[in-house]
Amino acid sequence: MSFELAELGGDAFAFQLKKDGKMQAEITWTMLGDVMVMDHTFVSQELRGQGVAKKLLDRAAEYAREHEYRMEAVCSYVVTAFERYKEYDDVKA
Secondary structure: OOOOOEEEEEOEEEEEEOOOOOEEEEEEEEEEEEEEEEEEEEEEEHHHHOHHHHHHHHHHHHHHHHHOOOOEEOOHHHHHHHHOOOHHHHHHO
C-alpha cells in the first residue's frame, strides 16, 4: 500500500491513498515550525478494519523521523495510537 504525499495549501499536508480518483484513506497535518500537528485521519468504509489508519500513521511517523520533525496528536485516532503504542514515543511533541 503506497501513500502519496500531498500539499494541501499553506502549511497543510497529507498522506493519501486514492483509487480511481476517489479518496480511500488519508492522514492530514499542519506544520507549526518543526511540529506536525496531526489533525485528521480518514479510512473509507471498504478499507476499515484492515489496519490502514495505523499504516498511515506509521508512514507519517517515518516522514517525521526523516525530517527530524515532532508530531502533536490532535486527531482522536492519533491520540489513541500515541497512548497505545510506544513505537511513536520518539516523535511525540
